[in-house]
Structures are given as C-alpha cells and as structure tokens.
Amino acid sequence: MANFVQQCFNGLVSGAFLALLALGLSVIFGMLGVVNFAHGAFYMLGAFGAYVLLTNAGVNFWLALAAVPVALAVFGCLLERAFIHRLAALDPLYNFLLTFGIALVLQDLVKREYGVTSRPYPPPAELNHPIDLGLFNYPGYQVFVLAASAAACAAVWYLLTRTRVGVVVRAATERPELTRALGINVGAWVTPVFGFGAGLAGLAGVLAAPMRAVNPLMGADLIITVFAVVVIGGLGSIVGSVVAGFGIGVATALCNLYVPALSQTLVFVFMAAVLLWRPAGLFGREEARV
C-alpha cells in the first residue's frame, strides 16, 4: 500500500513537469497553430539558467526560481517578435521548421559551452531532507515541486477562467480568426502569450534542476512525451493538457511498479488509443481546424 501511494506521488511529481510544459505548448498551439518545438529548449534553458547563476554568481535556488522564468518569458517575447511573428501569415509548417531550428541552435550553443555530461545542482538546503508523510518518508524537495507546480497550474487556471485576459485568451486559442472578426487584435496577444508559455517552461526547468540531470538534451528528451500529452489532452485544450500531464505522470509511475518494461512506451500507447477513440483528444473539439 505504502509502495503504491509513494509511486502515485512520484507520478504526480513527474506529471507536474509534463503539465507545466503541456500547458504552455497547448496555449501557443491554439493561438498560432504552431507546434512549438523550441519549448523543450526553453525548459532546458531554465535548468541551465539556474545552474549558471549558481556556479558563476552564487545565486541561490530561490532567486533563480523567481528570476529565470521572467528572463525566459522576455526571451520568448523577443523570439516571437524577431522570428515567429514574421511567418505567422504563412503555412504553420514554416513556423514548425523555424522552432525546430531554434531548438537545435539553442541546444548546440549550450552543448558548445558545457558539453553533454550532466551537471549536478543541489536542492536548496531548506528542503534537502525527507518529510514524514505518515505512510512513508518523502524527499522534501519533491514535496515542494509538487506543491509549487500545483500552485502554478492553479494560478494559470485562475487567470484563464476568472479574468478578462483569460476569456480573450481562451477565445483566441479556440478560434483565432473569429476572435479577430469580433474586434480583438489577436496578433498583439500572441507575443505575451508566447512569452508566458516560455516562462512556464523555464519555471519547469528551474524546478527540474535539482531533481533531474541538467544537460543540453534534457528538453529534447522530454518534449516528445509532452507532445504526446498534449495530443492526449486535445490540441489547444487548456484543461486537457493539465489533466493529461498529471494523469500520464501517475499512469507511467504505476506502470513502472507493476510492468516496468512497458513504462517508457505507455504514453504512446495512450496516445494511439486516444487517437483511435477520440481523434480530437480527451478534451478537444471534434471539428478539424483549417
């Protein structure tokens, strides 16, 4: 029993990363029709940002947690303005290629500087001890990650469902063209939304640094799973990506406990099943977008 619950916890923690990444990816896809391949690179830059700040300037985890996502949000806005925006009027495939290229460039720049070996990043001292959860002891840092990402998802959920900004973003995500015809300058909303998505990826990256190996390929490894999560949740569906993120995290962790050999493939089995049974994803809308 303790084993089962503990594995569920592990699943929620890895699901938290998936949810944070899928959330940003999904909103960007909805508004631009672009599958942002650079999203994994933003996550990797988040982790490296924390690492570089710590080793070069002695900046602690907490400061990095506040500063790095903001820096990545600004970086995301600049990228959108400088490159992605220019291709917005063309077939989304051009932007798909562009973001793929950006991801490779960012990865290789980091690789050139730091090589491919993983860098250690110590958890903050305050959290570097186990916490007694009754049934079992659990690493304090993991408990924090779970709480922090749940809080971040809740904050984004509040922003999207309870504010005027959220109403416009949901409308523009669901039907950008109609939203323009109803008087909203969707193009002007794309830059901050892209930046926000990059910031969320950066946040996930900083949170991952003390738990996961910090290396230039960490984003590329994870992004494929995140794509599958977004497809399962429904492309462009905000709720779907969060639910699917946590769900896949837990399902994979439990699978690891009972059928370890299947655990790496499980997400793709789910994706195939969802595509057969509900092609638009669990929370997606049926009609195809033009």
Added chain:
Amino acid sequence: MLQIRELSAWYGEAQVLREVTLDVPAGEVVTLVGRNGAGKTTLLRCVMGLHRHQRGYVGYLGGDLGGTPAHRRAAAGIGWVPDDRGIYASLTVEENLTMPRAGGENAWPLSRVYEAFPVLKERRRFPGTRLSGGEQQMLALARVLRTGARLLLCDEPTEGLSPLLVGQIGSILRAVKEHGVTVLLIEQNLHFATTVADRHYLIAEGRVVDSLDNSEVKRREHELLAYLGM
C-alpha cells in the same frame, strides 16, 4: 453603406469570386441568394477582412477598407455571424456575449440582450455549445448586437432551424433593421428572404447574375427555386 466593386477572390488556384459589384444602402436588408459553393460565404469573409487572396474595392461608409485588419473593421462597426454560428465551446454563454469589445451608440447593454433573449439569461453559465442550434443562433446574433455593429454580415442564420425559430430570427432581423442597422444576409430560404429583405442579389459561380426586389422575387419564385435546385 457598403460598396463592392469588381471584387475577385481565390482559394489557391481556384477563383471563387469574379468581379462582383454590388451595393448595400444604409438601413436596408440585402440578401445574397445562390447555390452552395457560389461564393457567398467568401464574399462576406472578404468584407470582414478574413480572406487575403482577393482583388478589387470594398468601400464602407465612404472609405476604402483596403488592407484594414479584421479587428479594426469590427471596431468600425462591421459584425459577422459565421455560417457555423461561431459559438465558443470554452466560453460560457455570458462570456461569449461579453468577450467582444463593445462600443458606439448602437451597442446593446447586457441587460437589454437578456431582456430580448431571456433564454440566454437563464443559461448564462452554460458552456456556449451546450445550447440548442436555435439558441446558439440567438446567441450569435445577440453577441454581434452587443458590440454595436452597424453593418451585420449574417451567413445563413436560418439554416437547419425549425419554422418557429426561423420566424423568431425573422422578427429579430426586422427589429434590428428598425434600429437603423444595415444587414447583408446569405439566405437559401427564398420565402424567408422576402419577409426580411429589401433587395436580393442572385449569385452564381462567383458572379452577380441578377439583382431583384421583393416583388420580382415573389413573381419569379418558381423559376428562382428551380435555379437554386430546390
């Protein structure tokens, strides 16, 4: 109100509008009648600024709309009710109503919308697409009235509705007209068209082939119905 001169439009290589010229005078309800695929929907999309691949002149209130983006056209008073009604599934009924920016003296306050459409008030917390087809059509019309649009572009508002609901849509359009709003309406239901419109343009294969007033439509109804393939 709206002048269109020699407007052509393409989807890729295929030309869907061929030098269309037509006028919609202020305060009138004008319909576009024609078979599916005649180019009617594309024409409305050109006026709304949603179709890029086009050539020709679209004038609104005496000015050239040229390359004006869709959101500016909306701000200038052009309202669009798309053929699929365009209700957001991820927004509640009330959010569907309040999402677009409203402005101008024509804009209906939310209270007036709810007074005119009590069913929308009753279901204001429902997701937009949980409404029935007729209610969604009401919502699409109410939404565009709330923005204060002066020119309504309505793409087949009666499609798939029961006769009772078609009658309701008709009275809404007549009321809208009485408030001085101009309407360009796509309609396949000829009888309905004559009950709301002043004038009709017959569209075939991307061209305007005829312009008729109500009495002509009534006189030639059988011929026109045969022409429409109904």
